[in-house]
Amino acid sequence: MGSPAAGRTSPAPALSALGIEKRFAGVTALDGVDIEVGQGETLGLLGPNGSGKTTLVNCVSGVVRPNAGRVLIDGIEIGHLSRDRRARAGLIRTYQNLRLFTDLTVAENIEVGLLAQRGRPREQRRNLVRRSLAEQGLEDVARLPVSELPYGAQKRVEVARALVSEPKVLLLDEPGAGLGSSETELLSEALRSARSRFSCAMLMIDHNVNLIMGLSDRIVVLSDGKVLRSGTPAEIAGDPEVISVYLGQVPQKLPR
Amino acid sequence: MRLGLTHDRGPGPLALMGTVTGGTTIVIAISIAVLIWVWAAGGRSESLLVNVGITAIMVIGYQVFVGNTGIVSFGHPAFVAIGAYVGGLVAVPSGIKSAILPDLPHWLMNLSVGFYPSILIGGAAAGLAALVVGPIVMRLSGATAGIMTFGLLVITNEVIRNLDQFTRGTQTFFGVPKASGLLDVYGLLCALTAVSLAYKFSRFGLRTRAARDDPLAAETSGINVVRTRVGAWVLSASITGVAGVLLAHQLTAFSPQSFFITMVIPVMVMAVLGGTASIIGGVAGVVVISAWLEFMRGIEGGSLFGLVEIPSIFGISQLTLGVGLILVLRLRPRGIFGSTEFAWRLSGSRPRDRDPDRGATQGQGE
Missing domain, CATH: 3.40.50.300 (P-loop containing nucleotide triphosphate hydrolases)
Incomplete structure (x- = not known):
């Protein structure tokens, strides 16, 4: 072993x-x-x-x-x-059964992934979130509450939230x-x-x-x-x- | 430029400004309407509307904690009491103070500050009290934390009853100058609305709201859940403390039993009716319920604006309020506004900036 x-x-x-x-x-x-x-x-x-x-x-x-x-x-x-x-x-993880912040919008969910690191300037956070939204094809739903998305898109939000902080x-x-x-x-x-x-x-x-x-x-x-x-x-x-x-x-x- | 509903602050500093000023604009408009009303009525309902304004500040303070953390609080009257007693104590003129509180320490006896300094001191005292107990209470969550806040209220109440030297114990505390004017109260309401909106959409507020929706996921995203909750708790307590000082300057005389559990119930109802997660919802709750109670009181008194004589029915205001609440929450379980806020948007904004409007009208009933 x-x-x-x-x-x-x-x-x-x-x-x-x-x-x-x-x-x-x-x-x-x-x-x-x-x-x-x-x-x-x-x-x-x-x-x-x-x-x-x-x-x-x-x-x-x-x-x-x-x-x-x-x-x-x-x-x-x-x-x-x-x-x-x-x-x-x-060390960042995702969950088998989605654990998203249901009342927050898609963009907010992803931004939370960046808040772990203190002192990242707002401008930089915004650019990273924007790039992450684009990568996952979530731009059009960025400002909707995440609970309104279909399952597959929610899954992408969770991956985006995990990846955005690199x-x-x-x-x-x-x-x-x-x-x-x-x-x-x-x-x-x-x-x-x-x-x-x-x-x-x-x-x-x-x-x-x-x-x-x-x-x-x-x-x-x-x-x-x-x-x-x-x-x-x-x-x-x-x-x-x-x-x-x-x-x-x-x-x-x-x-x- | 137009006002629309939004779920988040939108991209960019301009959008953030639009979101903070959006809700504030509505509150300013309401305040101006109130001032004009009182002026036109020759000051007839001034006292009532000062009380409504103070209640609105309490609701906003309540919303900052309950809306952002999802923890129900029964303890907020404690912060009203701390604001009222501390703010009142520093504002009572020295002459009266030596008569009502002869055992005060010398420096406090001679201290007599103006209206606005007393507001700052009272608000800061409530915030400080919250900061001391916050790290203990905020480790708990859900109903347990709610009950713990009630425990805090009981403790605060007992302390006030027993601190005779500063509070006159169970006897009435009086001598606070009547200084809460309509303009002061509504000016502060507008300012505190802006503060609450700025907090909600700041990264501190975002952390707190994330921890509200899923504490475990928030932690594994690097958020210190206890710390974010303490932040909301302290800000909320300070705003509630300000309402307490204003109340002291409005009542001029009060006792420990003025600030107990019955005080938080209407505040809670107004916040829930408008949407606990929404600041503008809290304001809407205050407006709707206050207007309704006033309207029904007229009916109870047996006349409608002095125009129509109708048989008086006692208790109809409370009864209809209860039915109305059930109906509204049946149709919109998350309150009138859910978690949305008003925001200024450029008229020619791109389609995806308009999506939240659509979401707000379609996707609320869960």
Whole structure:
């Protein structure tokens, strides 16, 4: 288990989560998971339902406190920090079930993503929000309350809010869930262009294997709260054990 | 230039100015109408309209906290009381003070400031009190925080009752000069409307509103939820404190029981009717309810503008108010204005700047 750390010697990984354990009332959700995401790397996180993917993202972002383990950004311990200070340290996440500021407009929702960093001039904030709106094709609805948008557009707002601050580490919890194929294509494009523009490290959960395989440099498969496999997308796609884990849960086929 | 409804401040400094001045313009217009009315009526309803103006400031102060944080407060009469007692204490002339409060410290005994300085001091005292308790209360959320604010009101009330040396305890505090003129009250109302609008659409207000809609998402976006709430709480308390000082200068005599839970109910109703998340909505709530109660009082008294004689029915003003509230909130659960505000816009603005108008008329009933 774990990933071979060779070739990533000089700079510290953008994100490390080491020995993460989380138990909920006797149920062990995470049982000593080690994950490292290198600078600018995209790590896909696969695993059947209940394997602990979202719990891992929750532990890293501070939404839940792990029972044991350390979380580091650029080699600096952040496990003791509050959620908002983690965000200000450059760790931003999205949610599987949208968590938008429902009464705020689209533009305001995105601007909130910029307020973490203090002292950004208003002019600069405005330009960044405008560019972000353009990237996601949300200019025409910029000043509508976000609750009036259809689901797919709301999903884009959440991605825009996460990307606008150019985070160091981005945690994406099922960004493709509920999107049609063209919308998934747009999402993929947005994430690629973000990565090339400010080279952020990403940890991405999704059940859409095409999306994950297309974007990830490396994939980690979780099963029952443990790391089952780690490797390149090609290695993982052909791994019999990974296939069997998925088949045990989803009888029809290897996910989509 | 035209006035329209908006959900946000719009892009650019000019748009922000248009949003802040938009709502303020409406309030200025209402204030001018009030002044003309009183002048035309030879000052007949002046006292009533001063009270309405003070209530409007209370509603705006209430809106700044409740509207931006989403936490219901039952404790705001505490800030009215602090404003009234502190602002009143520093404004009572020294001669009267030595008679009613013989045990005051020397420096306070000789202190007697004018109307506007007393407003500043009273407002600052209420803000300071909020700053002291804020970090404790604002860790809680939802109903728990609301009940906690009620606890604060009870504590404040007890403190005032027991600080005989400064407040005369349960006895009536009097001697405050009658100085709250119509022009002062409505001038302050306009100014505080502008302050509230500027806050709502500032980055501080935006952080608070984000934390209201989803505290967890706000935190993971880097917002310190407790700090943003304390900001709204302190500003809200200061505005409410100003209303308290004005009330002291209007009543001239008051006692601790003047500022208890019954004081916050009409304020709450007006804010909710107009739309808790909207400042102009709060003002609308004050106008609608005050006008309605006045109108119905005439009917209760058995005549309609002295023109028609009708049999008097007691309690009809409260009854119709209750029915009206239920109807309005049934049709518009988020109040008349929802979370929208008035803003000045250039007439030839691009179509997407007009979208909020459409949203405001179509998308409110949830």
